[in-house]
Amino acid sequence: MLMSGTELARAIVQRAAEKAADYTRRTGAKPCLATVIVGEDPASVTYVRMKQNRCHKAGIESRHVALPERTTTEELVAQIRELSDDPAVHGILLQHPVPHHIDERAAFEAIAPHKDVDGVTMHSFAGMSFGHNDFLSCTPGGIMRLLDAHDVEIAGKHAVVIGRSPILGKPAAMLLLARDATVTICHSKTVGLADVVRTADIVVAAVGKPRFVQGDWIKPGAVVVDAGYNEGNVGDVDFDAAVDHAGLITPVPGGVGPTTIAVLLEQTVDASLRQLDA
Structure with a gap:
């Protein structure tokens, strides 16, 4: 079976739109997501444009901040702090990746915790690790929503997360651990990677390499979540080979991607309501 995220994402966005409309009725304004992008990486530009379109459909204002490739860490941090101090901005998204000369972690940490709707700060990671989930990292949050929507049993299962990114692999592992999975990162x-993956009931591929996970690595009946997106519309899993082994598998595109954006919009609206009621 395919774990499509399209219908699930539509339902999440619909609920977010209803809450956004409530915010607008109460204030006369819209929840606002500020998106910061440095440079003109084509994939990032396309992704930001997609997020802006989704914001519009959900009744969320999208403020776009485009900075030149030559922007320094200090200039980016100053821009993010300015947005953090702006009461009209409820959520901040720094498009990843930034150019190599920028200290990405310093930029992430400039986001005020109550506006970290993409779940990228150390504050948010600590919350995910200790079960105080104000804001989840959006892709791991979307993965958990997918697993729940397809009635995947998590407690007691062995989950293998391939990848240790601080905004994907590590938080995904923490969220699975919080649901009582036994987690291997x-x-x-990692020595003997294929053999480790073959023991997994749940596989989360987040390595950033096209078709990296081979079909014969997958235990028969395992749940396979492909969180990768690479040039040519392919994920991190060799889908054609893995589909014959997996019990459930996400397609690329149309699996994790839609739920990632949906969680981002949902958390932006939630942030606006929390800031209103604070």
Whole structure:
């Protein structure tokens, strides 16, 4: 079976739109998401445009901040702090990745915790690790929503997360651990990776390499979540080979991607309501 995220994302966005409309009725304004992008990476530009369109459909104001490639860490941090101090902005998204000369972690940490709707700060990671989930990292949050929507049993299962990114692999592992899975995090230095994956009831592929996870790595009946998106509309899993082994598998595109954006919009609206009632 395919774990499509399209219908699930539509339902999440619809509920977010209803809450956004309530915010607008109460204030006369819209919840506002500020998106910051540095440079003109084509994939990032396309992704930001997609987020802006989804915001519009959900009744969320989208403020776009485009900075040149030459922007320094200090200039980016100053811009993010300015948005953090702006009461009209409820959520801040820094489009990843930033150019190599920028200290991405310093930029993330400039986001005020109550506006970290993409769940990228150390504050949000600590919350996910300790079960105080104000804001989830959006892709891991979308993954959990997908698993729940397809009635995947998590407690007691062995989950293998391939990738240790601080905004994807690590938070995904923490969210699975919080649901009582036994979690193994694999990475570029893991010895015998294929053998480790073969023991997994749930596989989360977040390595950033096209078709990296092979079909014969998948235990028969395992749940396979492909969180990768690579050039050519392919994920991190060799889908054609893995589909014959997996019990459930996400397609790329149309699996994790739609739920990622839906969670971002939902958390933006939630942030606006929390700030209103604070």
